[in-house]
Amino acid sequence: MAKDFVVGVDVGGQTTKIGVVDTRGEVLSQTIIRSDIFGDDAAAYITALAAAIKENIAQAGKTLDEIRGIGVGAPNGNYYTGEVAFAPNLAWAANKAVPFARMLSEALGGEMKVILTNDANAAAVGEMTYGAARGMKDFIMITLGTGVGSGIVVGGNVLYGHDGFAGELGHVTVVRNNGRTCGCGRQGCLEAYCSAIGISRTAREWLECTDEPSSLRDLENITSKDIYDAAKAGDKLALRLFDYTGTILGRAFADFIAFSAPEAIVLFGGLARAKEFLYEPMKKAMNESVLKIWRDKVEIVFSSLKESDAAILGASALAW
């Protein structure tokens, strides 16, 4: 039987999204299960996931025989080992290495190909297969969400490195002295400044250190969405927050380019939705900071995948 379909699984801290995808990148059916109700019992989670996958395939009017493989994007997912290891936001994998790919394949009868990688790498494969990076062989995917993730594509392949963990560009140092403490324990990481959480930290710092008027002062908790809305309404401090964040990103991109000489930087994630405010300062800082041979040569593009489908599409693309 022709195997013309794949399944994409996007594992998040709270929910897991599952979808059957065809060769053109159409999501035929979608379902969601909880990731956070299994305690530390990885086997129970995998059993529930396998059941949901089977149900989803049936929903799409297909059978297991028509599925070429299952692609999984998961935090701390390792392509080489198929493990999800020490992922702080997944209770069933927080303190151990879970052989996710093998367990899921077995739960589906033992014959199914399961390919696993981390979320940002999955996003990179998704953009290359269905999205803004179609036709590109060398690009860097940057996901600007709660944290900053990355997937590096070299010659059409994701760069996994010696151990499968390559592409942690959220954790390069952008502030060497007195940098903010990052969730990873290091100081001055890109993620501590340019994630959704990072820009909110900058907002709180600026509001505390100055008396500049801003509509953000009235809020108890400031989210990146609040800053976006304030910028939309013309709030000057909010606008400068995006300038500052975009400038740090652009300078970091200049260093990334010196590494892998990509055709483009592709952006995805909640904070990337603020592209009208981020794009210009990002591009300016990148081109001012990059080596001359790359000035005005590397594009910054935004994901073209429909947001609700993107995570599933990215994961599913691994299975082709």
Add this chain to the structure above:
Amino acid sequence: MAKDFVVGVDVGGQTTKIGVVDTRGEVLSQTIIRSDIFGDDAAAYITALAAAIKENIAQAGKTLDEIRGIGVGAPNGNYYTGEVAFAPNLAWAANKAVPFARMLSEALGGEMKVILTNDANAAAVGEMTYGAARGMKDFIMITLGTGVGSGIVVGGNVLYGHDGFAGELGHVTVVRNNGRTCGCGRQGCLEAYCSAIGISRTAREWLECTDEPSSLRDLENITSKDIYDAAKAGDKLALRLFDYTGTILGRAFADFIAFSAPEAIVLFGGLARAKEFLYEPMKKAMNESVLKIWRDKVEIVFSSLKESDAAILGASALAW
């Protein structure tokens, strides 16, 4: 006829080194021609080079038929295009793109395979084929010479990127504010601090800004060799210069690891000869600064190639 030999050509600003190499990495014969007596006449240089290559092959008791190919390492050499373009230290390629590989192949009868890349990439291939990186598939070569060059190997292949210029790690920013101006025009580049010239600049700065006693004060011009000799003799300032330089390198390595997750960082070049002073601070800074998953996992190793042969071996290895 079995093609069991290759020729390595190392193009430098002043001289070009040529050698015939066998499969085990033995250099059978070596010769040198000047690179700097041809003005802007690239054709005249290539003619002289082709003649020297033929002579060198005869010297080794071989014929052109026994040569599998010619590998060339040259400043600003581009693997994809075979060009040497806008290389400031080569008068015949300073203001134009010279189709080096094609011209050399034609000068040798038109059938010879000529593979060209930049010096640091050639060094990486040399280490992988004959040297300290044998058996490694993922490593980063850093050349610490007058400047800082790099060659990045991913899955056993040199990373060339979209345009062939990937791996300019001497030009990532290590000092964001008030960084030194680098030869490339940027500010705060790794090369401005951690090359042979960089460490000499640090020495002059420290001697000017303090009155700390040091044997280096007696010298008119301070070279990296002078600093090495002073450190050997126990000069405290010279020893701290290596600590400082090694620390900057180690921190930069931590960021490089976040990119490509290499098995090792391999060092080569004049300044790398000071390994007794650089190794400990470099390793300490790298492991303190790197993400936890890589702590104490990535090795720093030094080139194991005989220095007089290394450049030829590196270039020659491209031709296998």
